[in-house]
Amino acid sequence: MIVDVHTHTPRLRRATVGAAPAAEAGRAAMRPDRPDPANVTWDEYIATMAYVDRACVFNIAAPPAGDPGDAGGPAAGAVSFGPTREVNNQTAALVRAYPDKLIGFMSVHPRDPQVLEEMEWAARDLGLRGIKLGPNYQNFDPLGEAACRLYTRAQEMGLPILFHQGTSPVRFADLDYAHPRHIDRLATRFPELRIVLAHLAHPWQADCIAVIRKHPHVWADISALHYRPWSYYTSLRLATEWSVLHKLLFGSDFPVATPQETAEAMPHINDILEGTKLPPVPIDELHKVLERDTLGILGLA
Numbered sequence: 001m002i003v004d005v006h007t008h009t010p011r012l013r014r015a016t017v018g019a020a021p022a023a024e025a026g027r028a029a030m031r032p033d034r035p036d037p038a039n040v041t042w043d044e045y046i047a048t049m050a051y052v053d054r055a056c057v058f059n060i061a062a063p064p065a066g067d068p069g070d071a072g073g074p075a076a077g078a079v080s081f082g083p084t085r086e087v088n089n090q091t092a093a094l095v096r097a098y099p100d101k102l103i104g105f106m107s108v109h110p111r112d113p114q115v116l117e118e119m120e121w122a123a124r125d126l127g128l129r130g131i132k133l134g135p136n137y138q139n140f141d142p143l144g145e146a147a148c149r150l151y152t153r154a155q156e157m158g159l160p161i162l163f164h165q166g167t168s169p170v171r172f173a174d175l176d177y178a179h180p181r182h183i184d185r186l187a188t189r190f191p192e193l194r195i196v197l198a199h200l201a202h203p204w205q206a207d208c209i210a211v212i213r214k215h216p217h218v219w220a221d222i223s224a225l226h227y228r229p230w231s232y233y234t235s236l237r238l239a240t241e242w243s244v245l246h247k248l249l250f251g252s253d254f255p256v257a258t259p260q261e262t263a264e265a266m267p268h269i270n271d272i273l274e275g276t277k278l279p280p281v282p283i284d285e286l287h288k289v290l291e292r293d294t295l296g297i298l299g300l301a
């Protein structure tokens with residue numbers, strides 16, 4: 001079974017004439033090789049997910065209204081960002097339409113005074129089964145008191161957390177909040193919490209590997225890596241040398257990339273080595289990432 005652990009809830013249920021394109025002028029692009037996708041519809045989303053058997057899908061919750069850390073939200077078109085109720089309702093509606101394919105994750109904000117109630121509500125009433133957090137986009141300290149309250153409850157409820165990790169072109173998003181070194185202490189304090197670190201925390205892949213290597217329930221996804229060939233190769237080569245290929249999960253970060261292009265890039269990872277003596281990434285081992293029992297690993301089977 002192929003599971004895409006990292007996809008974003010489309011902004012639009014259906015195409016609307018004159019809908020504003022997601023990519024506004026002057027904004028940094030997510031990918032170096034093509035413009036960010038314009039607004040994606042449910043139909044486009046589900047057609048793209050035909051490549052996988054199951055997909056985890058989520059939005060990102062903005063800081064609560066009036067919060068001093070509310071800097072206006074990411075200007076990144078591919079990342080859906082909004083009030084907690086709104087983003088979770090959007091995700092739940094999509095999952096209700098495709099229940100055999102999709103597993104919805106909620107997003108919540110640690111400084112929301114109602115965060116624990118929101119988690120209960122999203123799990124019980126909306127059927128959302130994990131949590132997506134972006135400490136940089138959401139502007140919260142990943143080891144702060146408020147965040148730890150959230151993790152305590154997530155661990156009790158058996159909700160896995162997928163963290164955005166690594167850099168972002170969004171100017172206001174605090175880089176340090178998305179550094180994987182913080183996850184080491186987090187995982188030590190919450191040893192039963194299932195955690196996925198997005199993008200192998202690019203460009204801090206080595207730090208990410210140090211963390212997933214030592215914590216049995218901390219994993220990393222390979223989404224949004226393959227279109228930077230050197231970065232992709234060195235990430236997976238480091239993962240090979242540190243014996244953590246088995247800790248990697250398949251993900252695309254759709255709409256930034258598709259699961260099909262992510263899978264089809266795998267056999268080409270060593271193409272850039274031609275004419276060099278650099279060691280290859282073992283393709284057979286890498287391919288096992290595609291068939292990983294992601295749902296079992298995250299308690300979602």
Ligand SMILES: [Zn+2]
Nearest residue numbers: 006008198253
């Ligand atoms: Zn993402």
